[in-house]
Amino acid sequence: MQGLTTLLILLATSATTVSAHGFVHKVWIGSKTFLGNTPNAEPTGSIVRQINSVDPVKGALNPFVNCGNDAQLAEDIADANPGDHMAFLWTGGDLSRWPHNTGPMLTYMASCGATDCTTFNSSNAKWFKIAQDGRDSQGNWLQNRIFLQDNIAANVTLPSNIAPGAYIIRHEIIALHLATSLGGAEFYPSCSQIRVGGTGTGKPTSDELVSLPGAYSDKDPGILVPNVFDTPAPPYTFPGPPIAAFVSGSGSTPSSHASAPGSSPTSSPSSSGSSSTKGKSCKLKRASTTAPASKRAVEVKRPRHISRVMRDLHVAVGTLSGRH
Numbered sequence: 001m002q003g004l005t006t007l008l009i010l011l012a013t014s015a016t017t018v019s020a021h022g023f024v025h026k027v028w029i030g031s032k033t034f035l036g037n038t039p040n041a042e043p044t045g046s047i048v049r050q051i052n053s054v055d056p057v058k059g060a061l062n063p064f065v066n067c068g069n070d071a072q073l074a075e076d077i078a079d080a081n082p083g084d085h086m087a088f089l090w091t092g093g094d095l096s097r098w099p100h101n102t103g104p105m106l107t108y109m110a111s112c113g114a115t116d117c118t119t120f121n122s123s124n125a126k127w128f129k130i131a132q133d134g135r136d137s138q139g140n141w142l143q144n145r146i147f148l149q150d151n152i153a154a155n156v157t158l159p160s161n162i163a164p165g166a167y168i169i170r171h172e173i174i175a176l177h178l179a180t181s182l183g184g185a186e187f188y189p190s191c192s193q194i195r196v197g198g199t200g201t202g203k204p205t206s207d208e209l210v211s212l213p214g215a216y217s218d219k220d221p222g223i224l225v226p227n228v229f230d231t232p233a234p235p236y237t238f239p240g241p242p243i244a245a246f247v248s249g250s251g252s253t254p255s256s257h258a259s260a261p262g263s264s265p266t267s268s269p270s271s272s273g274s275s276s277t278k279g280k281s282c283k284l285k286r287a288s289t290t291a292p293a294s295k296r297a298v299e300v301k302r303p304r305h306i307s308r309v310m311r312d313l314h315v316a317v318g319t320l321s322g323r324h
């Protein structure tokens with residue numbers, strides 16, 4: 001019994017470190033870099049709407065599913081062009097590496113109407129989806145890449161024919177390590193303000209627009225996922241609407257990244273080409289370089305095990321302290 005207590009305390013101690021949650025620390029748009037404000041820090045000018053806690057948003061109907069915990073208007077808006085490569089660097093609150101590795105990453109946009117977004121309250125915005133990344137063809141979550149290595153960001157390509165205007169771009173990680181139970185999924189949304197130029201004509205249709213909260217339910221198959229740790233990886237059904245049709249018609253190559261082997265059509269498509277086109281359009285300079293293919297093959301074996309450890313740590317902490 002004493003041994004068990006010691007083990008639980010050890011687990012709880014290490015879990016405090018790994019479950020630091022996080023926020024978007026950096027955004028790249030084309031060749032420009034923007035910093036996000038650390039939650040609760042004195043804000044400086046940014047395009048990223050500041051949140052007040054690194055903790056996950058829990059519950060699909062939580063108002064903070066909109067843009068993150070108590071998200072505030074941001075002062076700045078970034079210029080962007082259709083087809084630009086964007087990247088979102090998620091870190092822990094102390095700028096350590098992102099602590100989660102299980103679950104999808106999704107990207108939505110909403111028009112700020114005639115405003116420049118700096119005064120636009122997004123709680124009633126109408127959102128459309130432009131990208132979603134699930135698992136790669138080996139069944140490994142793309143989210144796991146940002147967990148495994150420093151300075152790996154999530155990549156998104158702006159639709160190449162999107163109509164000009166001011167938009168909120170909402171990048172979201174859903175962490176599923178506790179999603180085997182109802183209400184366990186952790187939502188991490190982050191909103192940035194961009195002004196898209198060009199002469200595109202691409203717009204979502206009205207039936208592709210959703211509210212957030214509103215687009216998700218706690219019982220959605222991509223949010224309550226009892227089989228999330230099964231091997232081989234079962235098909236994954238993304239929550240929310242499909243990617244807006246004008247996006248897949250934009251000329252980017254749809255990739256098969258999101259679907260596990262043998263997955264059903266509902267589990268695809270993936271990231272509207274964000275994975276397949278990023279190599280060409282990506283201008284990022286990174287401290288850490290992509291691992292060679294041989295090394296990557298080794299890495300892809302690790303995550304399952306880590307997922308389980310992470311889940312167990314989280315469960316242990318949840319049991320002990322009611323966190324999460």
Ligand SMILES: *[C@@H]1O[C@H](CO)[C@@H](O)[C@H](O)[C@H]1NC(C)=O
Nearest residue numbers: 071072073120121122123124
């Ligand atoms: C937006 O409106 C909602 C509901 O009225 C309010 O709770 C929230 O604080 C507002 N957000 C901003 C960023 O002003």
Ligand SMILES: *[C@@H]1O[C@H](CO)[C@@H](O)[C@H](O)[C@H]1NC(C)=O
Nearest residue numbers: 142145153154155279282290
């Ligand atoms: C984003 O793109 C960079 C550069 O190609 C790559 O190293 C990185 O792994 C990508 N991120 C994800 C999450 O796939």
Ligand SMILES: [Cu+2]
Nearest residue numbers: 019021186324
């Ligand atoms: Cu967590």
